[in-house]
Amino acid sequence: MRNNNPPTYKIMARQDKIWDVIVIGGGASGMFASSILGARGKSVLVLDKNKNLGEKLKITGGGRCNITNNEPDIHKMLKVYGEGAPFLYSPFSIFGVKDTFKYFESRGLPLVVQARNRVFPITEKALDVFKVLEKEMKKFHVEVKSNCAVKKINVRSDKVESIETNNGLLYAKSFILATGGMSHPETGSTGDGFKWLRDIGHTVKDSSPDIVPLAVGDLWVKSLAGVSLSFMKISFYQDGKKQFSKTGKILFTHFGLSGPLILNSSKKVDDLLQNEGKVTALIDAYPDTNEGKLEESIIKVFDNNKNKVWRTILKEIVPEGMAKAIELINMGLDFNTKVHSITKEDRKKFVKLLKNLPVHITNLMGYERAVVADGGVSLKELDMKTMSSKLYKNLFITGDLLNISRNSGGYSLQICWTTGYIAGQSA
Numbered sequence: 001m002r003n004n005n006p007p008t009y010k011i012m013a014r015q016d017k018i019w020d021v022i023v024i025g026g027g028a029s030g031m032f033a034s035s036i037l038g039a040r041g042k043s044v045l046v047l048d049k050n051k052n053l054g055e056k057l058k059i060t061g062g063g064r065c066n067i068t069n070n071e072p073d074i075h076k077m078l079k080v081y082g083e084g085a086p087f088l089y090s091p092f093s094i095f096g097v098k099d100t101f102k103y104f105e106s107r108g109l110p111l112v113v114q115a116r117n118r119v120f121p122i123t124e125k126a127l128d129v130f131k132v133l134e135k136e137m138k139k140f141h142v143e144v145k146s147n148c149a150v151k152k153i154n155v156r157s158d159k160v161e162s163i164e165t166n167n168g169l170l171y172a173k174s175f176i177l178a179t180g181g182m183s184h185p186e187t188g189s190t191g192d193g194f195k196w197l198r199d200i201g202h203t204v205k206d207s208s209p210d211i212v213p214l215a216v217g218d219l220w221v222k223s224l225a226g227v228s229l230s231f232m233k234i235s236f237y238q239d240g241k242k243q244f245s246k247t248g249k250i251l252f253t254h255f256g257l258s259g260p261l262i263l264n265s266s267k268k269v270d271d272l273l274q275n276e277g278k279v280t281a282l283i284d285a286y287p288d289t290n291e292g293k294l295e296e297s298i299i300k301v302f303d304n305n306k307n308k309v310w311r312t313i314l315k316e317i318v319p320e321g322m323a324k325a326i327e328l329i330n331m332g333l334d335f336n337t338k339v340h341s342i343t344k345e346d347r348k349k350f351v352k353l354l355k356n357l358p359v360h361i362t363n364l365m366g367y368e369r370a371v372v373a374d375g376g377v378s379l380k381e382l383d384m385k386t387m388s389s390k391l392y393k394n395l396f397i398t399g400d401l402l403n404i405s406r407n408s409g410g411y412s413l414q415i416c417w418t419t420g421y422i423a424g425q426s427a
């Protein structure tokens, strides 16, 4: 007997529309790419698993957004990107630092250059950077589907065919993958893109927290939580041997040390920690004064306060906010001594201490505090003139998904603008 029942297929809800481009991930690079695509008249859909787009962008630079670094010389700029540099020459020639200035300033957000060439919006609000992108996306009718988590990328031969989401299958002529890295996962960047890229045959370097604060065990450091001191020199040691030094601003936190100087040292400290030897550091609170000169100025303060208790005049000597912390460092100094009774030996010990504040590094902080996690898709597998995958010609990859090491200082967001622009022009 003939079976008249229709065949049954397990099918997912299918949307009929075929978009020109679907952008997976509405962070810095995804939003930027979609605005460029919109301006080209493409039909664009941005998907994000979060309720709101750009959650990480909104917390960049402590809410101020270090949008790029003011180094218009491509060669000098690219040095920061280490092994990624040779791959980035062409992308930066297409959309570099000057173009970032032009893009945001011509859309009503002037940029200002601050210390160490770091560039910020004049309002010092990351939200204003977000608003420029959001406005641009609206202007060009970019559609956004939030609360939409992509689960899988379906490929056939050398093309991405569709994507599976919690709202069903979606189709497009091209796809831009912009799901970010793994730092601060609460912003939505949970490394999903790394997994998909591996699944479809790309080489993806494992991720580890990269630009990241240091966890330390010292109570005196933790007691300074919230204090930021702008001119300090830190030298790192392993097995008593000096490894490297840096001078700049240190931010003390309840878990250890942070701030640009520390963040930019974290990669080297990580390498040392991997060697299994203990890592310690000494902070020089007076890097531009030698011990002799420092002692002279301390003697002057002592002479003016002979009958006071040492503790009560500490704040006249040490950098602001540090007096209490100095007391916590047990160096055998009795700060209850009257100043006139301080021995020469203790005075010299005190001078040495201020130039060698001891720190014991226990670890690097994890993804939750990392500014950047390294790792990502191999640049060798991308056409850097278009940001397209060499394996799948309609797949474009941007931002933190790329395996590019860098320092803090606006270099990560510049990668987002550069790669987002190029993918937006090519997809």
Ligand SMILES: Cc1cc2nc3c(=O)[nH]c(=O)nc-3n(C[C@H](O)[C@H](O)[C@H](O)COP(=O)(O)OP(=O)(O)OC[C@H]3O[C@@H](n4cnc5c(N)ncnc54)[C@H](O)[C@@H]3O)c2cc1C
Pocket: 024, 025, 026, 027, 028, 029, 030, 047, 048, 049, 050, 053, 054, 055, 056, 057, 059, 060, 061, 062, 065, 066, 067, 068, 148, 149, 150, 151, 178, 179, 180, 181, 183, 184, 187, 188, 189, 190, 191, 192, 193, 370, 371, 372, 398, 399, 400, 401, 409, 410, 411, 412, 413, 414, 416
């Ligand atoms: C605290 C902090 C401060 C920083 N400050 C600076 C700074 O001042 N200057 C600078 O240059 N760089 C800074 N960075 C780095 C910079 O924020 C990143 O390089 C940049 O945001 C990366 O952008 P992206 O587009 O690659 O990804 P992200 O901005 O991480 O966006 C990825 C998006 O994809 C979405 N997504 C992920 N998985 C899925 C999925 N399965 N389905 C759907 N959507 C998904 C996420 O929800 C997210 O919205 C900072 C980073 C941190 C954590």
